[in-house]
Amino acid sequence: MTSKHLFLKAMAEEMRHRLWMLSLSVLGHFLILFVPFLIVRSNLDNYVYPKEAEAIVIYMAAFVKGYVTVAGGILAILGAMITGIFGFRYAFRKRHVDTWHSLPVKRRTLYGVCWLDGFLIWFVPMLLSVLFTGGMAGVTAYDLMGAGGAFAVAKETGIVICVLTVTFLLVYHLVLVAVMISGNMLNAITCMLLLGTGVICIYGLGLGFAVLYLDTFYEAGEAIPAAYASPLVGSIYLLARAADRPWESMLGVINCLVHQILIAAALGGCAFFLYQRRPSELAEQGVRNKGLSVLMRILAGAIAGMGGWLLFVLLVDDYQAVGWGIFGAVLFAVLALGVLDMIFSMEFKAFLAHWAQMTGIVMAVLLLDVAFCFDWLGYDTYLPDQEDIAQIAIYDPDLCNRTDRHEYSRIEESLRRMQYEDAQTAYAFLERMTDRYMPGAKPVQGNRDKIMVRVTLKNGRSYYREYEATSADSQVLAPLVCSETYLEQNYLFDIEDIEEEEPLGKLILVKGQRSKMVKEEREVIHDILEAYNYDCLEHPKILIGDGGRILLEMDLPYPDGRYRYNCPVYEGMSRTIEALEAAGLGEWTADLDPADVEEIELSLGHYPPDTSWTREELVTLARQVYGVALAQEKPSGTGTKEAEAQEGLELEEEELCLRVTDPAAIRTLLGLVSYESGRSNVFWRNGIRLRLEGKDGKSCSVYLQKGSLPEELVLRFGELAGL
Numbered sequence: 001m002t003s004k005h006l007f008l009k010a011m012a013e014e015m016r017h018r019l020w021m022l023s024l025s026v027l028g029h030f031l032i033l034f035v036p037f038l039i040v041r042s043n044l045d046n047y048v049y050p051k052e053a054e055a056i057v058i059y060m061a062a063f064v065k066g067y068v069t070v071a072g073g074i075l076a077i078l079g080a081m082i083t084g085i086f087g088f089r090y091a092f093r094k095r096h097v098d099t100w101h102s103l104p105v106k107r108r109t110l111y112g113v114c115w116l117d118g119f120l121i122w123f124v125p126m127l128l129s130v131l132f133t134g135g136m137a138g139v140t141a142y143d144l145m146g147a148g149g150a151f152a153v154a155k156e157t158g159i160v161i162c163v164l165t166v167t168f169l170l171v172y173h174l175v176l177v178a179v180m181i182s183g184n185m186l187n188a189i190t191c192m193l194l195l196g197t198g199v200i201c202i203y204g205l206g207l208g209f210a211v212l213y214l215d216t217f218y219e220a221g222e223a224i225p226a227a228y229a230s231p232l233v234g235s236i237y238l239l240a241r242a243a244d245r246p247w248e249s250m251l252g253v254i255n256c257l258v259h260q261i262l263i264a265a266a267l268g269g270c271a272f273f274l275y276q277r278r279p280s281e282l283a284e285q286g287v288r289n290k291g292l293s294v295l296m297r298i299l300a301g302a303i304a305g306m307g308g309w310l311l312f313v314l315l316v317d318d319y320q321a322v323g324w325g326i327f328g329a330v331l332f333a334v335l336a337l338g339v340l341d342m343i344f345s346m347e348f349k350a351f352l353a354h355w356a357q358m359t360g361i362v363m364a365v366l367l368l369d370v371a372f373c374f375d376w377l378g379y380d381t382y383l384p385d386q387e388d389i390a391q392i393a394i395y396d397p398d399l400c401n402r403t404d405r406h407e408y409s410r411i412e413e414s415l416r417r418m419q420y421e422d423a424q425t426a427y428a429f430l431e432r433m434t435d436r437y438m439p440g441a442k443p444v445q446g447n448r449d450k451i452m453v454r455v456t457l458k459n460g461r462s463y464y465r466e467y468e469a470t471s472a473d474s475q476v477l478a479p480l481v482c483s484e485t486y487l488e489q490n491y492l493f494d495i496e497d498i499e500e501e502e503p504l505g506k507l508i509l510v511k512g513q514r515s516k517m518v519k520e521e522r523e524v525i526h527d528i529l530e531a532y533n534y535d536c537l538e539h540p541k542i543l544i545g546d547g548g549r550i551l552l553e554m555d556l557p558y559p560d561g562r563y564r565y566n567c568p569v570y571e572g573m574s575r576t577i578e579a580l581e582a583a584g585l586g587e588w589t590a591d592l593d594p595a596d597v598e599e600i601e602l603s604l605g606h607y608p609p610d611t612s613w614t615r616e617e618l619v620t621l622a623r624q625v626y627g628v629a630l631a632q633e634k635p636s637g638t639g640t641k642e643a644e645a646q647e648g649l650e651l652e653e654e655e656l657c658l659r660v661t662d663p664a665a666i667r668t669l670l671g672l673v674s675y676e677s678g679r680s681n682v683f684w685r686n687g688i689r690l691r692l693e694g695k696d697g698k699s700c701s702v703y704l705q706k707g708s709l710p711e712e713l714v715l716r717f718g719e720l721a722g723l
Contacts, residue, residue, distance in 0.1 A: 083118035084175030173267035183285030196232030198299030305365030308332025512700035627706030
């Protein structure tokens with residue numbers, strides 16, 4: 001007959017055997033959490049409190065949020081593994097199992113005793129250490145800023161306790177599930193690693209295959225579902241979210257915390273269920289649970305097969321890649337499955353005990369690998385029907401005025417907010433992009449832009465791609481990048497958002513080597529930005545090559561000095577130019593005064609000093625470099641003399657350049673050049689850089705588009721013959 005009154009006695013007896021764990025837990029939390037805080041607190045005595053009060057309070061709260069979360073999280077994960085495995089150590093010995101099960105206590109009571117002891121061994125030292133640390137930090141904050149400072153630290157302390165508790169339970173219950181299906185410690189550790197990291201490992205390897213073999217692959221989402229399905233990684237993800245969260249937002253951490261609580265509860269229920277049905281004879285054996293053992297074989301086979309393929313493909317030459325990939329996948333998958341069966345059965349001869357499962361898993365993994373390799377699912381060439389397209393969003397970092405144009409958050413924001421609903425235009429663009437990935441299509445030639453695309457279908461599903469566009473695709477790309485929804489996200493000044501962060505107070509004008517900060521003139525800056533937005537909306541083709549020369553650049557900085565916008569002002573932006581002139585900044589939109597220019601250097605490149613050129617060869621070379629041709633000539637191609645001169649190029653070389661000093665020629669060139677290079681894209685290519693020397697001794701670079709150099713200057717390159 002069992003007795004519930006023996007629960008506390010059993011807890012006390014079990015705790016007596018686990019005093020070494022409790023001692024380690026107390027010592028670890030004291031040394032890793034409390035002592036570092038005392039050191040930090042001691043160093044703060046050098047600050048002048050009245051002057052640095054707010055900074056010290058923020059630092060105290062950040063210490064609790066950052067350091068205590070990370071260090072305490074590491075202790076929580078290690079503590080969960082140790083208490084989970086050693087807390088039920090009796091399940092690994094037949095003699096111990098018989099002894100425990102002969103006690104006059106129900107099995108669920110025995111489980112509760114071991115579970116609660118393991119939890120308290122970690123929780124009590126953690127709670128005391130975090131409370132002492134947070135309490136002392138709160139006292140310091142109260143002395144400096146009163147109740148407000150103490151509350152900020154207390155809030156962080158409470159959040160840390162919740163996060164660490166969920167982290168511990170997540171890993172603790174995972175370990176208990178592994179223990180309940182295992183007969184010894186080796187099997188328990190193996191099961192814990194496979195169940196705790198298997199899904200996200202497959203996810204990561206899948207990303208590797210996609211990046212390697214799918215030309216248009218673009219990873220838009222995060223690995224959150226895979227992390228949630230991998231509790232070991234999920235616990236680290238939770239700690240990272242809690243430690244790095246923004247001060248002003250807790251929504252993301254709370255959402256993650258709720259998900260992890262549900263997963264921890266599910267794992268805890270699974271561990272209790274498996275314990276009640278755990279056969280006593282499992283002790284000192286391997287794994288006998290057929291369902292979970294098949295699941296772990298699939299995880300191990302997929303990880304090993306995909307990893308083996310990638311490893312061998314990356315080690316050998318490309319023409320041998322597929323054969324070596326198959327070899328690596330089969331080899332690694334067979335070894336992993338065979339060794340896993342040996343561990344599960346605790347017998348060497350079990351290597352091929354499940355040969356049918358092994359064959360099926362290896363074939364499935366091979367099929368998956370080859371499908372990625374040859375794109376059997378048609379990922380790169382997928383084209384929905386025109387009537388199924390609801391809207392499209394695109395993003396080209398080279399067609400954007402934002403300085404953060406290459407950051408992941410900027411790309412995601414633009415793709416999420418752009419909503420272009422002309423299905424006919426969207427289909428024409430997608431059809432053009434997918435055609436070049438069809439079998440037998442010619443490779444993309446010349447300069448190209450990488451364009452991220454998000455297509456939303458009428459059934460609500462969305463998919464992402466990354467295509468390569470060239471100047472030949474400008475006709476189907478132009479309507480998309482000139483649309484109002486694209487301009488709003490990538491070109492226009494978001495004046496309301498800027499005003500919310502800080503009222504307009506600075507605008508930097510840049511022209512060559514000169515710059516000017518327009519500040520403390522809020523209304524003036526507002527008018528200039530409004531005029532720029534108007535020009536972009538009214539004449540969007542200005543931004544893609546129909547705007548003429550670039551006269552200057554307008555940079556709008558953040559409060560901390562970093563730039564948020566770099567906006568070229570084109571010759572065709574009449575409203576912006578008028579606004580600048582009305583603000584007394586007309587000199588920035590005008591050409592430089594030829595009287596202030598000493599010379600302009602037109603370069604043909606660097607060549608060995610002993611290269612001899614004839615007059616005709618130099619003129620031909622100039623036509624090739626500057627894209628100027630006679631009616632019967634083509635501007636492309638490389639002259640024989642130039643090719644010979646470039647062969648065996650050594651360190652000693654000279655620049656072949658024409659120095660234009662004639663005032664009339666200088667005036668002509670100043671009316672043709674851009675004063676900033678602009679951003680190269682499929683519509684606009686950076687011009688040829690010319691060096692301008694001023695009479696004041698200062699030099700700067702200007703840029704000339706190919707094909708615009710006057711014929712008389714092309715012919716003057718012949719004067720360099722014999723020099």
